Amino acid sequence: MAEEPLAQRFTKEAPRGTVLFREGEPGREMFVVQAGRVRITKRVGAAETTLATLGQGEFFGEMSILNNRPHTATATVEEDARLLVIDPRTFDAMLRGNAEVAIRMIKKLADRLEEADRRIEQLLRREAAGPGGGAR
16 A cells, blocks of 8 residues: 555656657656557657657656756657656666666667667668669
8 A cells, every 4th residue: 555655656647649848858757658658759850750659668758867968859648648757866766776677678778779770771771772762
């Protein structure tokens, strides 16, 4: 029963359409999706590109509290969500106090880096193919 108030303290309900943070804003917290979906987007010129759609068990916003820099993307609730909201101090304590949490996070970040590398490679191939992307 003691866990319930603690979980409630860190839980946030967010309806569809809620912008949790915008690209360029300072990062003050990270989130873990308990239910619902959140879309992560980035503006490139006039276009907005979806980087990811995250569901239950996935986390986001950690980069800003890890490196104390502004958010590099925008997070918008796509489907009514219940989120765990974790401040930098709690996040630090979680990583220091639980190797399992740290290892899972490192693995997920490595997956994201691999996906980013794959996208960069695709863009470079298109650029090398020239106008029209080489398609006929």
